[in-house]
Amino acid sequence: MNVRSQIAMVFHLDKCIGCHTCSIACKNIWTDRKGAEYMWWNNVETKPGTGYPTKWEDQKIYKGGWEKKKKGEITLRSSGKYKGLLNIFHNPHMPVMDDYYEPWTYKYLDLIESPQGDDQPTARPVSLVTGKPLDIKSGPNWDDDLSGTPKYARKDPNFEDLSPAEQEAMFQLEKMAMFYLPRICNHCLNPACVAACPSGAIYKRGEDGVVLINQNVCRAWRMCVTACPYKKSYYNWSTGKSEKCILCYPRLEAGFAPACMHSCVGRIRYLGVLLYDADKIKEAVSSAEDELIEKQLDLILDPFDENVIKEAKANGIADSTIFAAQTSPIYKFVKVWHLGLPLHAEYRTVPMLFYVPPLLPVMASLSITDNSKQAEKLDPIAKFWNKNHLYNTNTESIWGTIEQARFPLKYLASLFGAGNEQKIKNVLKKQLAVRIHRRNITVGDIDKNTAEKILLETGLTPKIADEIYYLTSLAKFDDRFNIPPAHREQALEMLEDTGDLKGSTGFGFKAEPKRSL
Amino acid sequence: MAFYNNFFFTVLPYVAIIIFFIGIVYRFRAVKFSYSSLSSQFLETRKLYWGSVPFHWGIIFLFFGHLIAFLVPGYILLWNQQPLRLAILELTAFTFGLMTFIGLINLFYRRLTNARVRKVTNYVDIFLEVILLAQIFLGLWIAVGYRWGSSWFAIVLSPYLKSIFTLNPQIDAVAMLPLVIQLHIILAFIILLIIPFTRLVHLLVFPLSYLWRPYQKVIWNWDRKKIRNPQTSWTLHKPRNN
Numbered sequence: 080m081n082v083r084s085q086i087a088m089v090f091h092l093d094k095c096i097g098c099h100t101c102s103i104a105c106k107n108i109w110t111d112r113k114g115a116e117y118m119w120w121n122n123v124e125t126k127p128g129t130g131y132p133t134k135w136e137d138q139k140i141y142k143g144g145w146e147k148k149k150k151g152e153i154t155l156r157s158s159g160k161y162k163g164l165l166n167i168f169h170n171p172h173m174p175v176m177d178d179y180y181e182p183w184t185y186k187y188l189d190l191i192e193s194p195q196g197d198d199q200p201t202a203r204p205v206s207l208v209t210g211k212p213l214d215i216k217s218g219p220n221w222d223d224d225l226s227g228t229p230k231y232a233r234k235d236p237n238f239e240d241l242s243p244a245e246q247e248a249m250f251q252l253e254k255m256a257m258f259y260l261p262r263i264c265n266h267c268l269n270p271a272c273v274a275a276c277p278s279g280a281i282y283k284r285g286e287d288g289v290v291l292i293n294q295n296v297c298r299a300w301r302m303c304v305t306a307c308p309y310k311k312s313y314y315n316w317s318t319g320k321s322e323k324c325i326l327c328y329p330r331l332e333a334g335f336a337p338a339c340m341h342s343c344v345g346r347i348r349y350l351g352v353l354l355y356d357a358d359k360i361k362e363a364v365s366s367a368e369d370e371l372i373e374k375q376l377d378l379i380l381d382p383f384d385e386n387v388i389k390e391a392k393a394n395g396i397a398d399s400t401i402f403a404a405q406t407s408p409i410y411k412f413v414k415v416w417h418l419g420l421p422l423h424a425e426y427r428t429v430p431m432l433f434y435v436p437p438l439l440p441v442m443a444s445l446s447i448t449d450n451s452k453q454a455e456k457l458d459p460i461a462k463f464w465n466k467n468h469l470y471n472t473n474t475e476s477i478w479g480t481i482e483q484a485r486f487p488l489k490y491l492a493s494l495f496g497a498g499n500e501q502k503i504k505n506v507l508k509k510q511l512a513v514r515i516h517r518r519n520i521t522v523g524d525i526d527k528n529t530a531e532k533i534l535l536e537t538g539l540t541p542k543i544a545d546e547i548y549y550l551t552s553l554a555k556f557d558d559r560f561n562i563p564p565a566h567r568e569q570a571l572e573m574l575e576d577t578g579d580l581k582g583s584t585g586f587g588f589k590a591e592p593k594r595s596l
Numbered sequence: 597m598a599f600y601n602n603f604f605f606t607v608l609p610y611v612a613i614i615i616f617f618i619g620i621v622y623r624f625r626a627v628k629f630s631y632s633s634l635s636s637q638f639l640e641t642r643k644l645y646w647g648s649v650p651f652h653w654g655i656i657f658l659f660f661g662h663l664i665a666f667l668v669p670g671y672i673l674l675w676n677q678q679p680l681r682l683a684i685l686e687l688t689a690f691t692f693g694l695m696t697f698i699g700l701i702n703l704f705y706r707r708l709t710n711a712r713v714r715k716v717t718n719y720v721d722i723f724l725e726v727i728l729l730a731q732i733f734l735g736l737w738i739a740v741g742y743r744w745g746s747s748w749f750a751i752v753l754s755p756y757l758k759s760i761f762t763l764n765p766q767i768d769a770v771a772m773l774p775l776v777i778q779l780h781i782i783l784a785f786i787i788l789l790i791i792p793f794t795r796l797v798h799l800l801v802f803p804l805s806y807l808w809r810p811y812q813k814v815i816w817n818w819d820r821k822k823i824r825n826p827q828t829s830w831t832l833h834k835p836r837n838n
């Protein structure tokens with residue numbers, strides 16, 4: 080056993096309101112620089128949708144992540160030692176600026192300085208790359224809230240397994256549903272970006288598992304951009320260096336939550352320590368597709384186990400970190416309650432960001448009713464729902480809404496279950512059971528026996544259900560973010576000046592991020 | 597005349613070599629950040645393919661061709677004893693030369709015409725591309741105009757280069773060469789000289805070590821086991837990742 084500690088995350092998708100506050104917080108701190116304007120280390124996508132960069136999940140285009148070979152070992156899909164070095168002069172699968180979007184600003188001064196005329200002056204958009212006027216064709220959240228559905232939502236790569244009829248059903252106006260998917264770098268245990276970097280510039284920090292790119296060593300070979308299946312490594316076209324989410328490590332070291340998490344309006348984000356067994360990574364990532372999630376979750380160790388604690392100490396993990404692992408909200412969500420699932424486990428990078436799949440778009444099913452009587456009674460000018468659909472609030476068949484979900488479970492399974500619907504169903508049932516349990520307590524129209532029977536069916540007890548309820552809805556700042564002390568006194572890198580380096584190349588060394596000759 | 601010959605074939609090579617070494621070391625230590633290939637594929641990818649790929653593979657072949665001819669001229673002469681083999685060698689080399697030339701023209705054209713790429717272009721880039729174009733053009737000219745270069749390179753230029761490196765410059769033979777070949781030699785040293793001041797430094801950091809490093813890389817900022825052991829004193833060491 081080789082115990083290491085990792086800062087891991089949970090995003091509770093039922094709570095995300097798609098406000099993009101997280102993205103803005105991140106942008107303002109880290110990527111408001113030349114060459115990085117187009118980068119959104121944190122971005123929020125509407126699902127179904129093609130995301131950012133467009134169709135990033137389609138590995139037939141971008142060839143990211145690992146793939147399992149016939150012999151059983153795994154290789155990087157398009158890069159790696161030989162393919163990577165052969166493609167170094169031109170990387171055929173690399174996304175280019177148009178796959179993200181061309182960043183722009185507006186000529187605001189025109190609003191003030193235009194001469195008097197018959198027309199209102201406008202602020203024309205100009206490209207932040209070329210400075211020339213630009214017809215905006217796409218942006219970082221161009222398909223927000225299902226806008227441009229025929230072009231975007233319908234092209235979602237996760238529809239591959241869905242039949243045309245199933246897809247069609249999702250896009251009937253009355254039945255349309257969506258949810259938000261906030262994404263940052265997953266700080267994977269088997270990071271494809273690290274493995275693909277020919278210069279060895281990308282590394283995983285031993286102490287907390289944050290994946291970083293050393294700007295001094297990066298030589299713009301661009302392999303990480305292709306290799307990361309989540310497209311969370313970005314190429315700075317101005318400095319000629321790749322950059323990625325740093326999990327706000329200067330903040331983490333000071334005990335603060337990362338900016339995106341700190342600012343999250345829906346309070347959907349949780350962060351804490353997990354202990355894992357580094358010796359088993361290889362076995363876990365090369366297991367069969369249907370075992371992947373299980374095996375990946377098996378890597379996470381029980382922080383209360385005496386043997387684990389002993390090994391952790393032997394490996395130099397601080398007592399405070401072990402304590403943080405024991406009180407970690409992530410451990411609860413992922414290992415104890417089995418509510419958190421990795422996004423696209425089939426890419427085999429072992430992401431350390433887990434998602435609680437959304438229950439709401441699944442539940443909100445509709446039934447057909449006859450509304451004509453009701454409509455006659457209304458004033459003709461009044462606006463009313465004249466379609467004959469009604470939201471299902473029926474509590475008779477408890478699991479019915481999940482079984483006949485209007486949001487196909489297959490779709491969710493393609494995102495969070497590596498194709499396994501049962502995984503999604505279990506999580507959703509648990510979430511529903513907690514709700515029913517709380518409804519029994521607060522409203523009381525569901526009797527106690529039914530509620531408890533349902534809890535039992537999902538393997539929960541009223542006590543656990545209350546804990547889940549607490550951590551989901553009432554959790555305070557310190558419950559959501561359990562950050563172990565960084566022990567700056569022991570880490571030289573961390574002692575270096577981190578305060579006034581905004582706008583420079585980063586932490587650790589000071590230089591202007593200027594393009595060289 | 598002797599002055600010019602001395603300047604171009606004795607002084608220039610040494611100046612170039614010295615500046616090259618001091619320059620790359622200084623740049624690597626002082627502004628390591630600036631060692632980058634500065635790829636512009638992100639801004640434009642299709643035209644890049646038709647430029648970058650033929651150019652790079654071509655120039656790699658040509659570079660090693662020249663290097664081998666310099667290091668083991670005897671073998672080249674041995675190979676060239678049969679006219680057919682000589683023809684094959686020359687033809688291959690010429691093809692690669694042409695490939696490099698066409699690739700570079702494509703790159704140059706792309707750099708000048710693509711609005712986005714224009715934005716990441718500076719005068720040094722243009723200067724460099726012009727010099728390289730000239731050098732490759734001269735090389736092709738020599739290949740056509742002064743036949744069987746692979747043989748006379750081994751006879752004339754290998755000894756000259758060797759004499760430079762053994763600090764005993766013998767320039768009589770080079771001084772007699774036609775002007776085109778002389779220019780080619782001079783430009784070669786000029787290119788060597790400007791490497792530290794241009795993006796060409798990226799060829800010095802070609803990531804061959806990738807082939808033998810393990811795929812995953814984990815860095816600890818301090819020695820974990822030592823830190824926990826109160827018996828050992830904590831020694832100061834520079835963090836390894838910066």
Ligand code: SF4
Nearest residue numbers: 264265267271272307
């Ligand atoms: S999400 Fe991508 S960039 Fe982040 S660690 Fe994983 S492979 Fe690397």
Ligand code: SF4
Nearest residue numbers: 095098099101343345
């Ligand atoms: S700030 Fe929170 S709620 Fe808002 S979009 Fe981001 S993750 Fe969702």
